[in-house]
Amino acid sequence: MTISCLALACSPRKNGNTAILAKRALDACAAAGCTTDYLYLAGYNYRPCQACGGCNKTGRCVIDDDARVIYEKILAADRLIVAAPIFSMGICAQAKMLIDRAQQFWATKYLLKRNVITGNNRTPRKGIFISCAGTTLPGVFTGAQRVVQYFFKMLEVELLAQLCFDGVDDKGDILKHQHALEQAAAYGRMLAAGRPRMQ
Ligand SMILES: Cc1cc2nc3c(=O)[nH]c(=O)nc-3n(C[C@H](O)[C@H](O)[C@H](O)COP(=O)(O)O)c2cc1C
Incomplete structure (x- = not known):
């Protein structure tokens, strides 16, 4: 069974620095035999969380927009690269904005006490975070890293590294x-290693 790897290119700057690194990782993953998918988030239409509380009862966001499509892909992927x-x-x-929409998975886990990844697909999923900053200010990545740690936890994805x-x-x-x-390429190869989830 083939491992699938999804990259979320979150910068609005097309083919910018984080996108270049995401593609290096994804290319290495593909060269090692994975199927890959690359999403340029700015090309999708989704709204921020409205804090309506709807997902508290169902574990599902009430807003019907492209975030649903993106999350379907995220939940189906064996490996995840977030580049922002x-x-x-x-x-x-x-x-x-996309990460706040993961509140539905927080509700699934902590209010409804259900697994986010259901069925037999319990083999651990893995991923990495990639980021760039223009300055060299101390702590420039700290906030983003905390957010991504939270996001991966909500999605039940093991965060292998923050590059x-x-x-x-x-x-x-x-x-x-x-x-x-x-x-980036080395971590792409690392993501390709291991067993995919059972279907
Ligand atoms: C609106 C905006 C705000 C930014 N704010 C910061 C910042 O607070 N600190 C920093 O180090 N770089 C900042 N940058 C620089 C980007 O982090 C940097 O250009 C990065 O390489 C962009 O990656 P990308 O090409 O993948 O978009 C900012 C850039 C933009 C466009």
Whole structure:
């Protein structure tokens, strides 16, 4: 059975620094035999959480928009790559807006006491976080890393690594950082290792 790997490219800057790293990881994953999917989030239409509390009763978000499609893909994937830059000292809005919509999984787990991943698909899922920041300010990634840790926990995905590169600002700057490119590819290969979930 083939392992599937999904990358969420959260930056609105198409083919920017975080997207380049996500593609390196995904390419390495594909070369190792995985099926891959790449989502450019800014191309999807979804709203922020309305805090209506609807998901508290059902474990399902009441808003019918593209977040449903994205989450179907996320829940179906064996491996997850979240690639998002730092905007205003936190994770970019496209990522945060999607992550807040994961409140439905928090409700599933903690209010309804149900598993998010159901059926026989219990083999641990794995993923990584990739980020870039223009500055080298201490703690520039801290907030984003906490958010992503929470997101992966909600989705029952083991967070293998947070690959965060600072001092990377202009589009394509990351191409000058060979170490970052190699690390992304190495983690892509690592994601490809292991057993996929049973169907
Ligand atoms: C709206 C906006 C806000 C930003 N805020 C920060 C910031 O607070 N700290 C920082 O280090 N870089 C900041 N940056 C720089 C980006 O993190 C940096 O350019 C990064 O490489 C972008 O990655 P991308 O090409 O994947 O979009 C900001 C960029 C934008 C467009």
